[in-house]
Amino acid sequence: MPVPTIEWKDNRLRVIDQTLLPHKLKFVDCDSAKMVWGVIKNMRTRGAPALGVAAAFGVYLGVRRSKKSIFRDLDRTIQYLSSSRPTARNLFWSLERMKKTAYAHRGKPVQRIKSVLLEEAKRILEEDRAVCRKIGMLGSRLIGDNDNILTHCNAGGLATGDYGTALGVLFAAHSQGKRIKVYVDETRPLLQGSRLTAWELLREKIDTVLICDNMAASLMAAGKIDKIVVGADRIAKNGDTANKIGTYNLALLAHYHKIPFYVAAPLSTIDVNMKSGEGIPIENRQPDEVRKIGNVYIAPKKVDVFNPAFDVTPNKFVTAFITEAGILRKPFTASIKKAFSI
Amino acid sequence: MPVPTIEWKDNRLRVIDQTLLPHKLKFVDCDSAKMVWGVIKNMRTRGAPALGVAAAFGVYLGVRRSKKSIFRDLDRTIQYLSSSRPTARNLFWSLERMKKTAYAHRGKPVQRIKSVLLEEAKRILEEDRAVCRKIGMLGSRLIGDNDNILTHCNAGGLATGDYGTALGVLFAAHSQGKRIKVYVDETRPLLQGSRLTAWELLREKIDTVLICDNMAASLMAAGKIDKIVVGADRIAKNGDTANKIGTYNLALLAHYHKIPFYVAAPLSTIDVNMKSGEGIPIENRQPDEVRKIGNVYIAPKKVDVFNPAFDVTPNKFVTAFITEAGILRKPFTASIKKAFSI
Secondary structure (H helix, E strand, O other), rough: OOOOOEEOOEEEEEEEEOOOOOOOOOOEOOOOHHHHHHHOOOOOOOOOHHHHHHHHHHHHHHHOOOOOHHHHHHHHHHHHHHOOOOOHHHEEEHHHHHHHHHOOOOOOHHHHHHHHHHHHHHHHHHHHHHHHHHHHHHHOOOOOOOOOOOOOOOOOOOHHOOOOOOHHHHHEEEEEEEEEEEEEOOOOOOOOOHHHHHHHHHOOOOEEEEEEEHHHHHHHHHHOOOEEEEEEOOEEOOOEEEOOOOOHHHHHHHHHHHOOOOEEEOOHEEEOOOHHHHHHOOEEEEOOHHEEEEEOOOOOOOOEEEEEEEEOHHHHHEEEEEEOEEEOOOHHHHHHHHHHHO | OOOOOOEEEEEEEEEEEEOOOOOOOOEEEOOOOHHHHHHEEEEEEEEOOHHHHHHHHHHHHHHOOOOOOOOOOOHHHHHOOOOOOOOOHHHHHHHHHHHHHHOOOOOHHHHHHHHHHHHHHHHHHHHHHHHHHHHHHHHHHHOOOOOOEEOOOEHHHHHOOOOOOOHHHHHHHOOOOOOOOOEEOOOOOOOOOHHHHHHHHHHHOOOEEOHHHHHHHHHHOOOOEEEEEEEOEEEEEOOOEEEEEOOOHHHHHHHHHHHOEEOOOOOEEOOOOOOOHHHHOOEEOHHHHHHHEEEOOOOOOOEEEEEEEEEEOOHHOEEEEEEEEEOOOOOOOHHHHHHHOO
8 A cells, every 4th residue: 555645635635644653643634735844845745746746736725715816826825835955856847837728727717727727737637657667567568586675865755746756666576576675865864765765664574674874985885785775856967966965975986886776756856957966956955954953962962063855966876767658767867858759 | 261071080990971961060089990990880980081090090999909919900900991892992991001000010019010000090081181181182174164064973071071072173263263163963862962962162251053863864964064073982994983872973964065074082092903993892881872862761661673873884985093102094994004113
């Protein structure tokens, strides 16, 4: 059973409160754009594709009581939701798509525009689910029997409509009967690996080994990692990839140890207006995420902290991108361009 | 004021309970070899040089009530203490030294042997303090004004008699008026960086920035790290270095980013009987250290875990060793040999 990360239910957006996993499976029902902004900001829902879906419903929630002012409300809501988190491309992709949809119906009755927006948000969710399954199916061809695979953060059902990108690849390989072992980086500071990825993999009865982020190099040196598969938050058109902090570290280690490094992501994560990784905005989050774990301080309360949520992996360290349009190989500028023209 | 990590007081070995830092500064008084074994095993006291000191007093405590059986008790105590933790060279170095000292007095009255052993343990402590200051002084020459330095785990006063090895270098540079900024890896799973190193550096009013282990690569790519200084648990005679898990990761990243990577350690950390890093025994610790932080589970309780306490950095990634006998450069087999012959 896939994880019901995000659903439209009883005229509300229902998301899993991912900050409570793996101990509690609890849902939050959002009935306003403000609530959607909050669950994104506080990372109750997270993962680039899931943010795209949540933002789409957020746009609808922001205008569903509008009358004449619907386009002004729409612009404000989009502006507002785009201030929630800066890095994930899918969030902006989704907001742009909702805006375009609304403007394509300019002049139509307000009720019609609202229902078009709700339908579009539902379509974004459904498409994401289908895209993840396609990514899983295509990517599973890269996974061999008895492979030991390392993943970072959570690019699973919890990061998407369901099923996942990087984990989708692993779920598909597992369902084909391939015996895989998955090493999971715990992914400090917010522990998406230990809290979310380990939880998802165990639900599917996949052989899972949790490690601290600093143990990956040691495993690679011992020849215990055959492949690395991660997700992405934003991919520039040359293939430079922003993903959860620690991804660049892994990619460099993989390069040195000659381990294939795959990035699984939908085309909606690719920012074709972004020339290279240098331009990708990197979110810095609050110091207490590093000083504390849960509610407990693990460091002196006043120590300065550097807490970037993402890093950028230069394209040369990526072996291939696994997308719904196929496996994209080097040179990425060409393969990405081609994927978008299909 | 240096941290009173380890002292001989009222006929007991007093150590700081480092598992309670930075929140509580509490001491444990050990009056038996068994208690010393326990504080080492449970990492209430840790750090290779400090383990050497603790083990020396542990030997004395193991025989101080002995009568005729003192040598049998000595051998048993040494055997027992050597089973506490396998990796740190200093522990075994110290046990061997205590044994040699005792056997050199074979035939002498039991009381005399006991007092010789106590004196030897005190000497090991005093020597360690002096050696750390020498390492600090010599190593500080490698540190420039305005340097940004990264360190991992804790190689400070808490890991030694006092003052520290890697942190001794930074304390010395700071006391010379050099303006340094120190980035501290939190060092999962036991967080010696956030709990101990940040605490020590802040006590000395050194500009300190705490990061998660997976953020170091990102800082290096941004040109924000000028030097890396770490301690060591065991150094083979070719310079391969076992140190806290994550050190190899950093060394490889430093190599790629062309950042000098220094290992500060006393000669007692060098195992001249160990040809290369391959032979160094690596301790695997219990899974709950990774599944939990403090008393709180942060992962599914039943997930498998890989939890090596150390990794081995190949000698080629080390720029130089900072020892009390000077800065040792490549080729290390020669420079280490020379250092031991002085």
